[in-house]
Amino acid sequence: MNYNGSPGEVPTTSHIIPIGQQISQDVIPSIDHRCWNALPCLPPFAKDRGRTTIRNACRSFFNKGWDRACVYVLECRRNTHPASTAAEYQIDKILPWASEASRSRRPLYVGYTVDLLKRIDEHLNSPGAAGARFTTIFPPIRILDVSWYSHPPQARKAERITAQLLRERFPRDYVYQR
Numbered sequence: 001m002n003y004n005g006s007p008g009e010v011p012t013t014s015h016i017i018p019i020g021q022q023i024s025q026d027v028i029p030s031i032d033h034r035c036w037n038a039l040p041c042l043p044p045f046a047k048d049r050g051r052t053t054i055r056n057a058c059r060s061f062f063n064k065g066w067d068r069a070c071v072y073v074l075e076c077r078r079n080t081h082p083a084s085t086a087a088e089y090q091i092d093k094i095l096p097w098a099s100e101a102s103r104s105r106r107p108l109y110v111g112y113t114v115d116l117l118k119r120i121d122e123h124l125n126s127p128g129a130a131g132a133r134f135t136t137i138f139p140p141i142r143i144l145d146v147s148w149y150s151h152p153p154q155a156r157k158a159e160r161i162t163a164q165l166l167r168e169r170f171p172r173d174y175v176y177q178r
Helices: 019-030 051-062 082-094 096-103 116-125 133-137 152-169
Strands: 069-076 107-113 140-149 174-177
Touching: 019 140, 019 152, 051 116, 051 140, 069 116, 069 133, 069 152, 096 133, 096 174, 107 116, 107 133, 107 152, 116 140, 140 152, 152 174
Parallel strands: 107 174
Antiparallel strands: 069 107, 069 140
């Protein structure tokens, strides 16, 4: 449950909103339905994966508030590097989701972290190591949403709910959540 009142205001039962309802009302409608290649300009990670670009891409999400843990949604793209593409086809045999994600309208990654800047940097610049296997094959192209939570267990629960609601809202997209 999240408290959605004003700072300093004492919570009452009317201020407590179930986390699934909050995600359904606030997060899912804010997710851009357009694919990155339909945007008028290139998304930030298409040109640069440096820390300044990561910081700038995350900056607007820090305006939503900042707490101890967050759930983030990344839009990813197919890796066109020949070595990675060859590895992707071999991985298809081991990781069946890779083939399904390749055929989807757009691959989305939903994750949880207590250090957003570090985690996005790992996804972009440490493929296969600290970065997730999914983002090794499908590199992030832009951040679609970041939602902040005061407790890590609450964020982990919100991660699962966010992924499920995204699957319902965007059935042609592949939503990966570990």
